[in-house]
Amino acid sequence: MDEEDVEKAVIAYLKKKGFKQTELAFQEEQQQHSKNSSSNNSSANSQTDPDVVKPLLFFTESENIPAQYHDGYSKLRSWAYSSLDLYKHELLRVLYPVFIHCFMDLVAKGHIQEARTFFNSFREDHEMMHLRDLQKLEGVLSPSHLEEMEFAHSLRQSKVNIKICQYSYELLLQYLHKSQSITMLGIINEHINFQVSPGQSSSISDDAEVVTLVGNGQDAANLINQKEIHWGLLEDSLEDRLEKAGGLLSDLEKVDGESKEGDLDDSKKRAADGGKQGATLKKLKKDKVVGTTGKAARSEGNIVAAAPRVKPELTLPVIPADVEHSIIQDLRNRVQLSSSALPSVSFYTFINTHNSLNCSSISHDGSLVAGGFSDSSLKVWDMAKLGQQNDSSVLQGENDSTRSEHVRGINGQKRSYTLFRGHSGPVYSATFSPFGDFLLSSSSDSTIRLWSTKLNANLVCYKGHNYPVWDVQFNPMGHYFASASHDRTARVWSMDRIHPLRIMAGHLSDVDCVQWHMNCNYIATGSSDKTVRLWDVRKGDCSRIFIGHRSSVLSLATSPDGRYMASGDEDGTIMMWDLSTGRCVTPLMGHTSCVWTLAFSCEGSLLASGSADCTVKLWDVTASTKVLKTDDNKAGNTNRLRSLKTLPTKSTPVYTLQFSRRNLLFAAGALSKGA
Structure with missing residues (x-):
């Protein structure tokens, strides 16, 4: 293979990968080299440019594939860490996606042992930001796992979105051109989508969107977020x-x-x-x-x-x-809440559940409390009747020897709750209708059941999902409801039809939670793919994609005026979104574990959040949104919602929060084992 063939081979490979800027650079070298060659003697023409031979060696020596990945990443890592401090934090963002794709490429090519060595050598760099992702990737032990494991398959099929300033981007291109590592070039071009912004580098504190899975069509996502939203x-x-x-x-x-x-x-x-x-x-x-x-x-x-x-x-x-x-x-008779007038809280505690309680729900007036259990049962407590018997703030689990349903049933005594049975698997979600006359539940048996709280009977079993249904929520006006499932879809149903009216598909992983917009025209979904989507119920189309969470989105809430939405994730971060622009207003930092539930007060001035860290936090929404209106460009970066108060429980993770129409805050959770 002569020199011209070498250059053509390298350029063809880069063109195939779509790396146009690097291709142009190589073409410039080729033209310059041709000029130099025409002025040199014939002996000089027979020599090969060492800068062209170097990429050829990486391109042709398939026997040394593990070394290509290890050396290429190691050099890129060393270069990024030795960069100027002003741009280092932006350049370091590139390392994580390159790291995980180097590992998965090695596994896909059959170099399992070398892949494990590579993974263990560099994983420490990324554990602080991406520990949960790394723990999932540890389970990839063969090429077949890349297809079978949903998370790994999603990573392989999708791109990562990285924000970077123009100068940092140019520094990276210069390094890649000088190092001429075809392996790193291919990974970066195939799996990273750069959002290059003019001016100085972004602040380290503005790293909400460091590494985000966005799918193959970033342009399509941008187009989606330009759609008009009627948020009123x-x-x-x-x-x-x-x-x-x-x-x-x-x-x-x-x-x-x-x-x-x-x-x-x-x-x-x-x-x-x-x-x-x-x-x-x-x-x-x-x-x-x-x-x-x-x-x-x-x-x-x-x-x-x-x-x-x-x-x-x-x-x-x-x-x-x-x-x-x-x-x-x-x-x-509604109480108007504000930063100086915080709500009263009524907290219902489930005891002796032995970790079998998966979900809870409270009716709008607080008169009914429901719990879904791992033994496929659904139980409803009538607080007015229970209050006449004993302390209504304590809800007994099925294994409580003093007030167990089974003991009372044998002795012929009255139950302390109403037992609903029908599901054949753990109950993962329950929700009361706006007027308290119906109750919906979803389960791992892939079904949704509608119960009457008046008749204490199961009315309908809705079948349509193919996998466990993680969440179900009633429409604010009743009759319609939405569900979220492991099958990566959300569905809209009506009580009088056994088949779904709409199927919303687009998430790359489980849809973990669903929430209706206040005007009933949209539903929002949170997913394990770390994104939140807003769907048009009538059309079934995605109207917004909200990107910024670093872990699975577990909870959602929309503000009473319909303009804002809050989402909570597995790491304890809450993000406030402006539906009209699709932008993050501000992140809320304070919880140290999963945020399982969110609720806006009726006038929208406060946001309540409940977490696995056994606390309820109250946030001042009004102050932040006022700043947003006066300084829209800086509000998302420099202003955070003010935490007004933290309400700790003894040892009770908070499962659900619900503001009554009079602005009393209801909360519920199960007392932790050993408390």
Whole structure:
């Protein structure tokens, strides 16, 4: 093979890989070398340029493949760590995707032992940021595992999105050209998508999107995020009717002037509804606090009133007159929360569950509490009845010897809860309808079941998913519901049909959680692929892709005005998103473990988060969104939501949070073993 053939072979390989800039560089060298060759004698023409021979050796010597990967990555690593401090943190971002693809390429080529050696040699560099991913990749021990393991297969088929400034990008290109490592060139070109920004390098603290799996079509994702979003609230809602009639503000003013006798009657009513008179008396005190923070509270309440109104795309059910009257009464008696008027919290603790409780749910008025268990059972406690018997804040598990259902059943005594059986696998999610008359549950048996809390019976079994269903959520108006599954899809259903109305497919891994938008026209899904997606219910299309989480997204919540969405992940990070722009408003750092549940207060001024670290945290949403409006370019980088208060439990991870229509915060969790 002569010199011209060598150059053509190298350029052909690079062209095949699509590395156009490097190809042009080699073409320039070829032209320059041709000029030099024409002026030299014939003996000089027979010599081979050593800079061209070097890549040829890597290209042709297949016997030395492990050394190519090990040496190529080792040199790239050394160069990145020795770079200028101003650009080092950006260049170091390239190492992680190169590392994992070097490892997987070695496995795919059959060099298993060398792949393990390579993995163990450099894994320490990435353990702090990507420990969970590395633990998954440890299970890749043969080429077949790359196809069988969902995580590894997703990595192989997708690109990684990396933000980098123009100068850092040019430094990287210069290094790759000088080193002429075909192996590193191929991996970077095939598996990394650079988002090059002009100006100085980004701050180290702005590393929310360091390494993110985005799939093959980054351009398609950008196009999706340019779609128009109608994020406003529904027209002619109950809140609208009350607001138009002037009832909300006038009634709030009347609350402050009501007599003590009226206050006591109201507190008794709330105690009967929720079974927690002590908590409602605390809430009553909050009603009086509203009087001292009147203007501030009402201005924050106007956040919802100022939101645009949109027409529903779905045919929504008619609210019964008695239910509508009850909701309006709740709205009139709503406590306006703010940073100076925090909510009262009613916490329900499951005891003696022996780690078998997988999920819990609380009805909007706090009168019903449901728990889903690993033995395929679903149990519902009526707090009003339970409160008459004993302490309603303690919920007994099935193995509790003092109040076990089985003991009571044998003795003919009354149960402390209603037992629902029908699933054939662990129950992973449960949710009450907005009016508390129905309950949905999902299970590892791939089904969703609809239960009547009035009849205490199973009404429908919905089949459609092929794998376990991780989450199910009712529409804010009822009748419709959405589900999320291990089969990587989310589905929209109606109570009167056994087949799904829409199937949302696009996530690269499990869809772990689902949440409805307040106007019922969108659903949001969080996935193990570390992204959140917003779907148009009518069209079934993806309207937004939110990228920034570093681990699986486990919880979602939308703000009452419909503009913002919060998402919590496995690492304890919460991110606030602006639906209109698709941008992250601010990350919320504070939890030290999985964020399992999120809830906005009714006026949208506060966000509550519950975590496996046994705490409930309250965040000031209003302050951050105000900054966003005044300084939209910097809000996402320099401002974080202020943590107002941390409410620790004794030893109870928080499974669910729910604000009542009157702004009382309900929470539930299972007491940890050994507490």
